[in-house]
Amino acid sequence: MIKLITGLALSLTISLSAAYANVEENSQAPLRIVALAPHIVEMLYDIGAGDNIVATVEYANHPEAAKAIPRIGGHHGISIERLVALKPDLVLFWQGGNKAQDLEKMRQLGLNVKLSQPKALEDVAKELKMLGELTGHQLQALKVANQFTNKLQSIRQLYQNKQQYSVFYQLWSTPLMTVNEDSWINQLITSCNATNVFSQSPTKTPQVSIENVIVANPDVIVIPDAHSTSPQPKVGWEKWQQVTAVKRQRIIRVNGDNMHRFSPKMLSGLADMCRQIDKFR
Amino acid sequence: MNKLSPVIALVSLILLSGLSILSALAFGAADINLLQTLGALRLSGSEPFVEQIIWQLRMPRTLLAFIAGGGLAVAGLMLQTVTRNPLADPYLFGISSGAAVGVVLFVAFSGAGIFHVAQLSLSVAAFIGSLVAMALLLAVSGTAVAKQVESMLLAGVALSFLFSAITSVTLYWSDPQAISAVLFWTMGSFSRAQWPHLVLPGILLVTVLLSILCLRRQFTALLLGDESAITLGVNVRRFRLLMLLLSSLLTASLVSVCGGIGFVGLMIPHVVRFFISQAQPLTPVLVCLLGGLFMVWVDVLSRLLLANQELPVGIITGLFGSLFFLGLMYMRQHRYQE
Structure with a gap:
């Protein structure tokens, strides 16, 4: 009995330290992102995090480089098995575009899922900043977000007094x-x-x-x-x-x-x- | 339940249909009252705007609704009679799912831009789809009289599943825009109606009605069963194929312009049978009129229920039609028990 407990404790320690080592290793390796919507892919490239995308969905065709990213699904659903196999550090889920059941499943599987849920036009800037925080590209994200807000404002101002x-x-x-x-x-x-x-x-x-x-x-x-x-x-x-x-x-x-x-x-x-x-x- | 006299039913249905078509013309998004409508119809002293709306939008639409309702109901009656299956309708034989495949494939692959010239191209695609379905059905359904009905029904159901699968798999790879266009199409609508759309279904409906009336002896004989019909000198196999062919052509021509509209073909013949005994020679005409009448009002509802937008016709026929039919069945059941 004692032998058994010792054995269990030992194996637990080993597996724990192995897991710890894994985390250590990951923090040095580049972030692995799965972006589940074309607009998320575009924004990630805009803020300079495009190279971290390991998988995306169909129709993510912009910029040109995005076309080479492997696809793991579309609006009809996502292959959860392939998603898990990719061992992503971050999954960006489009609330309202992707299937809700998929989100539940991903959370059950313990994946790090963050939501993109743009509603108003101004939210594009917010989303850019959020992606910047998540990927460590805060500066570039802030720059692009400000550009976006300024351009939107200038378009609105240009026409606001017109018929x-x-x-x-x-x-x-x-x-x-x-x-x-x-x-x-x-x-x-x-x-x-x-x-x-x-x-x-x-x-x-x-x-x-x-x-x-x-x-x-x-x-x-x-x-x-x-x-x-x-x-x-x-x-x-x-x-x-x-x-x-x-x-x-x-x-x-x-x-x-x-x-x-x-x-x-x-x-x-x-x-x-x-x-x-x-x-x- | 006492059955109605077919002649009284015929006269009242004709009157009701005429009145319904007239008053249906006065309903719509633009504010046009019945007087203005009548003025536009006589082409005397009404605004050109009213005239244009009545003649180019509401008239073809209302007539198409009438023809579609009548045509689908008659097709249902024919199929129910020749297969002696109360569940038979154009949908059961894969004809409408064939049309849906035509539309879906067209929407999904017309990127080449050869066909995108007119709205009619969608109808042509649907028509071809139905014809393919019909040809397959005729090829598969057996030659032996004894098993013809059975193999027709089974082949029809199998074809329906096959076509739904093809539709699904194509939609699976299409973009959301195409999916919603196809979805709306499958729910049915008369809002795209134009005068040229009326020609083919109209001619086919008249042809089919006339041929059933001419062949009413064979038609009624089949109600008694294959053996009796053969004894009466009917070439059952050929007659059944002819009826299937005619009803399929009619359905195909309608589905291709209106999209998928369920219920009418299945239920209207049963409603008529509630009130009129089955072997009447006038039954096909009554079924046609009642189907048309029903559809005209369904279309009015589809224009009116939501402010400033349309509700697809298929939803209304499914919802109101089924409830009405269930109510009718319930009432009849009650009377028998008393």
Whole structure:
């Protein structure tokens, strides 16, 4: 019996010291990050921590270097086994984008999970700073975050005294879909000092009819094109001359890849949309 | 329960359908009252704006709803009759899941940009999908009369699963944007309706109705069972294939423009059977009218229930239709017990 206890105690000591050694070793090795959303990958590269990413998800295609990172899942879920096998020091989880069950599982497995949960446009700066703290790139993160905040402010200031236009944001055409005020696209629209005609709709991405748009009578129609999907099938707006946007030929196309992603790059898409809307003023 | 006289039912359904289509035109996002609607219909002295909304948006939409409701209900009746299976409907035979595969593959792989010219391309993709499903079903379902129904049903169910799997696997690799577009499509909608969309389903519906009326002897004979029908001189195997072909074509043409709309094909024939005895030659017409009537009001609800946006039709047919049907069954059960 005594032998057994001694044996157990001994093995425990050995394994504990081994674990301790492991931690020691890890603190010297570079941080191993798994970034579970394209916008997190972009921000990590922006603050200089891109080389620490050991795995990510599909669609993390920016910057160019990100394309070489191994993929362990997509919006449909993540391979938890591969995630664990990578022994990450830090897992960055997108609250609202990734699957909630995956988060629970990762926490059960004792992984160090931190959440990215951007809601307002300003949150991009907050997230950058948080990532800076987590990866030890505080200085660079602060710099990029400030740049972002300044650029956002300057865009808003540029247009705040201009005439306010109402906008129909045509997320997709078949069926016709748009966004309400809960979507961050709504914040992009208001940043150009424009209003979203469907901001008060009860669902986040409402399906609407041509008649709804005619009644809403937007001043401008904005059609986002994304590189990853085919171009939107045509609606045939030219038939509806009673809509101000159609009559005055104010239908613009914007870069959906930039606009629909929560990273500093979003501002280039925003600036472009605001500029195009402003041309009509 | 006392059954209604089919002629009274026919006259009242025709009147109700006419009234419903007219009043449905007055409902929508834009504020247009019944008087303005009637003015626009007579093309006399109404604003061009009202006229355009009525003629280019609401009219094709309401008529498409009517044709879709009627067509799906008739297709359901045909399939239920020729397979003598109360659960048969176009969905059971994989026709609509074939259409869904067409749409999904189209949305997922049309990045090449060859087809993206018009809304019609989506419909064409759906139609081709249904035709493929139908061809597979016809190829697989047996030649022997004795086992034809069984193999049709089994092959249909297997095809449905196959197509759902193909849809799922394609969606699994698509981006969220494509997924939500396809999701909305599978829930059904008439909001994309344009006049050209009405042509094919309209012609097919009339053709199918006329052919059932002409072949009503064979149609009624099949209700008695295969043996009796054969004794009565019906070529059961060929007649069944013909009915399957016609109902599939009709369904395919509808699903391709309206998306997936469940319930109607399955339930409307049963509702009619509650009120009218089964062997009436007028039954197909009644089923068609009731299906159309039902769908016109479903579409009105889909425009009105949410302010400034649409509720997909499939949700309403599923929800309200099933509740209505359950209520009807409950009432009937109660009466029998009394």
